[in-house]
Amino acid sequence: MISYPEMNREQLLQEQEKLQKAYKEFQDQNLNLDMSRGKPGADQLDLTMPMLDVLSSKDCLKTEDGTDTRNYGVLDGIPEAKKLFADILHVSPEEVIVGGNSSLNLMHDTIARGMFFGFVDSPKPWKDCGKIKFLCPSPGYDRHFAICELFGIEMITIPMTPDGPDMDLVEKYVGEDESVKGIWCVPKYSNPQGITYSDETVRRLAKMETKAPDFKIFWDNAYCLHHLTDHPDELLDLFAECKKLGTEDRVLMFTSTSKVSFPGAGIAAMAASVHNLQFIKKQMTIQTIGFDKIQQLRHVKYFKDLNGIKEHMKLHRAILEPKFKTVLDILDQELKPLSIASWTKPNGGYFIALDTMEGCAKRVVSLCKEAGVVLTGAGATYPYGKDPKDTNIRIAPTYPPVEELKQAMELFCLCVKLASVEKLLETK
């Protein structure tokens, strides 16, 4: 089989006719599949159902220090939940705030507070600094970018490399421009490429000189526990590296159990230096008396400790690994010989990122949609929804059952082929 770029016009036209026929057949199937978001499948949700049984009307709902979780109080989390997240994030419990059901909410509110009040090391609130900017390693997480857009923070696209963000560029921006106040990072099994930052990248983030004294790394460690193989990636501990250099105030870490227990009904946490947290808690205590402590207790009683979570994550992996394999096998089989796309093979996380030929991503997503398969919008993985080369597509294999996933991926590959042929015909 020859690759598409090698085909002449006649061969491409023949191929196009064949593909269009196959595409019509798909349309006739009236598919209705959603691969747009990183949602666990129903079988994954079933894994955590016994958590609903660990607290009953017969149980004592007190914490290890005697606090009644049923009443008001405790801003930053019950001791056992702080300990659990401390172990997950490799910090100490006093460096943790256990929040509500959403780490996105914690990140949004942290930015909002930064805008209004600045951080402990801010000369003034970010809203009073004129135009401020965030570095956005891309492709990245669309909801991070949406927060910047909401608050009018200018986003600077930083290309991702197999080692993480292009650190030469990052160092240049933060070293030269005082208005660059932060960077979004999903350092392990990044969304959407599944890349884990290299040790060198982490060390450079820890030691880089920042022109802004209150530069902040939003370290969204959403997938730190979400391995898909026997040889998980290792992520160097940024906070520990920073502590060696005295730069730990630049780090704000986030995670949650959204894809461990239940999305939207898990618990979230942020972690940072005590110095940072003291300042943040002064404002947070006006926002809320405290988060849901019964829910925190329920989680700790169910998982017990980090080891309990790790065991639980093996059950998730057993469901997800075949789904990722399905996607990768179909991509290998259908697209590899054609030289029209490349994609990542992550060891963990929730996504596979595929790059089409330039200028084809939007067309692929649109073709899929018209045949009943919804993907994440093309461009969504870039600031302002604008993928400069229109190549990146985020594939979320987790939600559909394997059989549906196969159908969806077959259609997807067909659409990649169709869009590529169309593109090649423009110039041949």
Place this chain on the structure above:
Amino acid sequence: MISYPEMNREQLLQEQEKLQKAYKEFQDQNLNLDMSRGKPGADQLDLTMPMLDVLSSKDCLKTEDGTDTRNYGVLDGIPEAKKLFADILHVSPEEVIVGGNSSLNLMHDTIARGMFFGFVDSPKPWKDCGKIKFLCPSPGYDRHFAICELFGIEMITIPMTPDGPDMDLVEKYVGEDESVKGIWCVPKYSNPQGITYSDETVRRLAKMETKAPDFKIFWDNAYCLHHLTDHPDELLDLFAECKKLGTEDRVLMFTSTSKVSFPGAGIAAMAASVHNLQFIKKQMTIQTIGFDKIQQLRHVKYFKDLNGIKEHMKLHRAILEPKFKTVLDILDQELKPLSIASWTKPNGGYFIALDTMEGCAKRVVSLCKEAGVVLTGAGATYPYGKDPKDTNIRIAPTYPPVEELKQAMELFCLCVKLASVEKLLETK
């Protein structure tokens, strides 16, 4: 018995000596009681324990429209929870957003959004309006005032009357000053006086002309279900009154189950016109994917409907009514004959407000503290923590068991007497 103001100096000195002796005896008891916050007692928390049993691993966790509450999605609440709060607040479900565990959090975030983005009817964000102001009927809820202070919103004290805020003053301020952007109201069984706004007050709030086009009434209906007698207060429906006049966009309503189910582990809601909510949801959808839907389902499954909640509130009343009676009986017995204090006798809510002679409240709270009973800080019920006449004390009878409450109230009355005698001696 003659009242204190009628006593001459010698009689007062005699009385003081007697009171000081009794006070020392209290100090020797080493009491350690907390009457500072409106917290339910442990026996009230026990009432809701069966709620922990309504969702188990055997149950289906889908909503009535088939949504899986265990997964992501649904920003504004599951349909049955929206219906429940709609019934509580006399609005329709599309006028409701069901939030997380805290109505305070919803109020804080609503103000934060107002500051940053304004409201649907704002010419510009509040942060860009120069100094803005809120009317603060006082005595009022300290946490409301703290939100204003956090965001630098200037607070204007509006005296409370038995009918609610002094509406002549309210109308004057909102009618003349464009920078007056809002008012805090706890319209039913107000914190701390237990006053319910009169029909006339509600009607005037609905129809008053406001200079600011985006004036907002923060209608914190925290105690709408919290009756203490067989003849509960009736609150006229502000939203309905506003709708008659086309002023409904000025109303933002809040409530929660914090003192129905579990404080800090209940569910909260806000309600407003669809026009208002559409604008707010556009920003809220960036803040979070959604709140804890399993928790919402748990509440609806347990309470079933408004009637179920009303029945449940009777159980709370059975515990609280004797506590309020204890406080009021002791106040009547100890202080009434002396003409040194006045207090409210609310039909619901969580507090009793007592006014001492001028300049005595701080001294009373401090005397109580030194003998082991913590009260809400004097002044806390006024903006900036400054009670202009230093008279108001918030009594929170709900948390201690009746026996402890008796002890605490006996000490409290003693301290009121002591402080009053001291004050009278200054001028006799």
